[in-house]
Amino acid sequence: xxxxxxxxxxxxxxxxxxxxxxxxxxxxxxxxxxxxxxxxxxxxxxxxxxxxxxxxxxxxxxxxxxxxxxxxxxxxxxxxxxxxxxxxxxxxxxxxxxxxxxxxxxxxxxxxxxx
Amino acid sequence: xxxxxxxxxxxxxxxxxxxxxxxxxxxxxxxxxxxxxxxxxxxxxxxxxxxxxxxxxxxxxxxxxxxxxxxxxxxxxxxxxxxxxxxxxxxxxxxxxxxxxxxxxxxxxxxxxx
Numbered sequence: 001x002x003x004x005x006x007x008x009x010x011x012x013x014x015x016x017x018x019x020x021x022x023x024x025x026x027x028x029x030x031x032x033x034x035x036x037x038x039x040x041x042x043x044x045x046x047x048x049x050x051x052x053x054x055x056x057x058x059x060x061x062x063x064x065x066x067x068x069x070x071x072x073x074x075x076x077x078x079x080x081x082x083x084x085x086x087x088x089x090x091x092x093x094x095x096x097x098x099x100x101x102x103x104x105x106x107x108x109x110x111x112x113x114x115x
Numbered sequence: 116x117x118x119x120x121x122x123x124x125x126x127x128x129x130x131x132x133x134x135x136x137x138x139x140x141x142x143x144x145x146x147x148x149x150x151x152x153x154x155x156x157x158x159x160x161x162x163x164x165x166x167x168x169x170x171x172x173x174x175x176x177x178x179x180x181x182x183x184x185x186x187x188x189x190x191x192x193x194x195x196x197x198x199x200x201x202x203x204x205x206x207x208x209x210x211x212x213x214x215x216x217x218x219x220x221x222x223x224x225x226x227x228x229x
Contacts, residue, residue: 036220042222043208043220043221044158046217046219089158093214093215102160102171102174103148103160105159108157
């Protein structure tokens with residue numbers, strides 16, 4: 001079946017450095033992607049999204065890159081701070097006509113920050 | 116309210132008990148989702164409502180799981196005859212439109228079945 005997965009389950013980054021979290025998706029027809037951050041004991045929190053007609057989108061300290069050729073998403077966090085410590089999930093919205101209502105989540109990457 | 120509200124925050128049930136989990140979505144949001152999240156895993160889709168209509172329940176693991184949203188606002192997820200494998204965090208999420216828009220999540224209900 002279709003799935004969204006992540007290359008690395010854990011990532012340790014020095015405070016102040018940039019973080020890059022990767023995600024692979026298998027449904028080439030998916031047309032909307034979202035990154036969520038989840039802190040312990042809380043629900044997932046929206047970070048940034050991107051539609052399939054874009055390659056890059058920037059937010060505050062975050063950038064999402066979409067490579068449709070290899071079905072790959074990445075989340076870049078600039079100048080990583082202790083408050084960025086969390087689990088990060090990528091999620092995809094299947095294309096219209098195929099369970100388009102649900103958003104499918106990957107298993108997540110835990111980001112830890114070294115002081 | 117300002118966000119998605121879920122209650123109770125924690126629920127401990129004895130095996131075989133029935134439980135009911137409540138979700139108050141953001142006012143005016145058409146779409147409502149329930150997800151199940153096991154420890155160390157990503158959220159797994161359970162069911163989806165568009166207003167009061169349950170359009171997708173393909174993720175419900177068994178007929179012991181039942182969800183409703185009778186007036187298109189508040190939703191309840193009911194689990195009958197709970198089993199230990201039902202222990203997880205149950206997340207509710209809503210969004211304003213039908214698709215291609217981010218979900219807003221509640222903090223979840225952590226269910227522990229003993």
